[in-house]
Amino acid sequence: MSMVREVVLKRAPTATPVAEDFEVVERAAPTALSGQLLVRSLYQSLDPYVGSRLRGRHMGEPAPAPGDSLPGFSVGEVLASGDPAFAVGDRVVGEMGWTEVGVMASAETRRVSGDLPAAAHLGVLGMPGLTAWAGVTQLAKVGAGDIFSVDAAAGPVGGTAGQIARILGARTVGLAGGPEKCAVLTDIYGFDAAVDYRQPDWIQTFARETAPGSTVHFENVGLSILMPAMQRLQTYGRVVLCGMAEHYHAEAPPAQMPVGMVIGKRAAMLGLVVYDFYPRWSEWVELARPWIAEGKLVSVDDVSEGVESAPEQFARLMRGENRGKALVRMSDAG
Template identity: 35%
Template structure:
């Protein structure tokens, strides 16, 4: 067969921090499409910090091995179909991976009725927006007038969570990693305050920003940030465990938050993890709400786009180091 595809493969397993040497971009033949399968051209690739955790394996995905194509959730366009569910030209989402062309079972794809820029279906109208919506409103059970603190606040999910909490009538404090991001959160997204976890006075700054304690802590980071926030929780506060980006890029993650469960018992705190798929039967509810806020102009969509398949490793390494603002993704190609 003619070489028509490029794909990023795992070249080595990281001992500690991920770097570009752990990947290799290789030419490959397009795989044939068998009965029940669909061949897709990859248009957009979602870059998520959790992809680093896939090297060790997580509960919903087996560990990666050397030689594997790097997996990722993507937007694609059908170019060949041996399924009655899809036809060439259809726009779909699914786990197509870091490559130009992917073949998957038809049941693993979801068709998109395109009504917005395609990138939106990886950010606010995709997994990111759905995660923020249900994490805040269902897991966090947020109420008007409460204080909501978001870690990783300038990231994909955190930036949406903070804005939605403001729409609910909450006081919102963001935790981020630079003065520039603090300014962006308060001046552009409307957060009431933002604190820098890298500052020596982080603990004091968080206390000053939350004088009455934290009612809902939406955590994307874990580690010492979670430890610090637990110390500021209000009575019957809720901790939403969405991600642990501080623990992904290492083979020796910390053992967990200090003082648990004692600190939870002392203030009747609820601490709960979740997956967006827990709410698969209610996706339409979230998407209708998100689309409504966008149309009203009350929700700012922040997308951090890198051009070209070649940028995929750089994109992931950057997310792990906090260089992104908003949802990072790779633009690979335009639909034909």
């Protein structure tokens, strides 16, 4: 009987998750029943929202218990199919835990084309990219003439959001922490300007680069960026509320924002939940495909090697040390 390795939760984190909160276990390879697909993983996606999921603070979903599998998309190849709609060898994206080989429910699995890099289906074309597309095009409806600001802009959501906004004709200003990440914004993603929020005068820099004010702000971090960004928003600006990462682990009370500021700015505050856009995933993939082919839309991946590397790779993500989309290469074939 062949064995496979999977990362599971070892203990429930009480603060920011660390590598020791996880462990690698070895299991007998599962089999695919009817309606299931046996999948060999090429890449495992590691995502910031898992940090809040582990503490039971994400969308009301229950926290995993010790020994449980972990959430996140995998891209892989079908080894055995219990659904006639899928064939052995198909490339698929779905959830099966952070495992080398696992089982996906075929009804919740997407087949993806093999002509794009496998890893892209977890980043720029994956949930982060879909999130960026939904916020930029469906909620904020960014277009020519907009001044678009986004934080956590070196990450896959913010970086993709900025690139989409740029392609659609906006001036783009990205916020990131440190000169290395800021260089990614301007040199790789093609932002018009990068602002390092670790600099003491970052608010002045941000105000200058977004002058006379952002018309759209895309928020991934929390109040420490959102409040200064709101103060510099143009009247009738749109604000996409996508993530509050700095509040997910904090012991502090949840993020609160002053209603008077929303009124004073005539702002439109737009809550974004990417799950709603899963049925429209192919719309984003088809829009992005020529942009990727032309080199207009790029991705930066931060890849660790092998299932054993996943706990520390996730801890790096939690510490904000990742440089681009956090992935684990699960097998050589990717």
